[in-house]
Amino acid sequence: MSIIFPDERPKVPQNRRQWVEQLVFRKEVILICEEIDQEISDKICNLMLAFAIERPNQTQVIYINSPGGYIKYALPIYDLMQYLPTTFMTIGFGNIAGTATLLLLGGGINKRLILPHTKVSLYNHLDYNFKTPLSDFDTEDSKRELKEVITNFDQAANSIAKRTGLNKTIVFGCMNDQGYLSAEEAKYYKIVDEIITEKLIDEDED
Secondary structure, three states, X not given: OOOXXXXXXXXXXXXXXXXXXXXXXXXXXXXXXXXXOHHHHHHHHHHHHHHHHHOOOOOEEEEEOOOOEOHHHHHHHHHHHHHOOOOEEEEEOOEEOOHHXXXXXXXXXXXXXXXXXXXXXXXXXXXOOOOOOHHHOOOHHHHHHHHHHHHHHHHHHHHHHHHHOOOHHHHHHHHOOOOOEOHHHHHHOOOOOEEOOOOOOOHHXX
């Protein structure tokens, strides 16, 4: 997937996705609305680094409406959110699951927001969910893959527990539960800080 950095807004968009990306880039906003694979992870990390270099003191906004993806591809995004000098505001909408929820709660304290009708789940449908019979992992490659996934799950669970204050055992249970939380429940469990009830104000227009 390529990103175009236009000098002016196109009058007739030929590719709707690229057109949206062009518009959000000009506002230095990142939009995550796809399954998080290596290509998407690389793209998002590149944008985060570019924005941080150009305007290190400006809050970066990340809108999230994603089914999640493999943990190993979400963790680099999460790490950059924690260690870049930029402050990140995350705004969740739609349905958010798995690793996308990890990114949602990775925003700065008091800068993790959610729209009222958003649904949130920690369940990750792509990685091994600890219910697969161990007998299925009978080759060296599959055993290495299982070990990597378990390590990734543990790293993600540690991050979630640290950010929410939840017991790690509870976090593991949530990561294997296919149920969704309401916006109010997500706030109660400290996945987000606030539910948006008013229109957001563009700081550049103040």
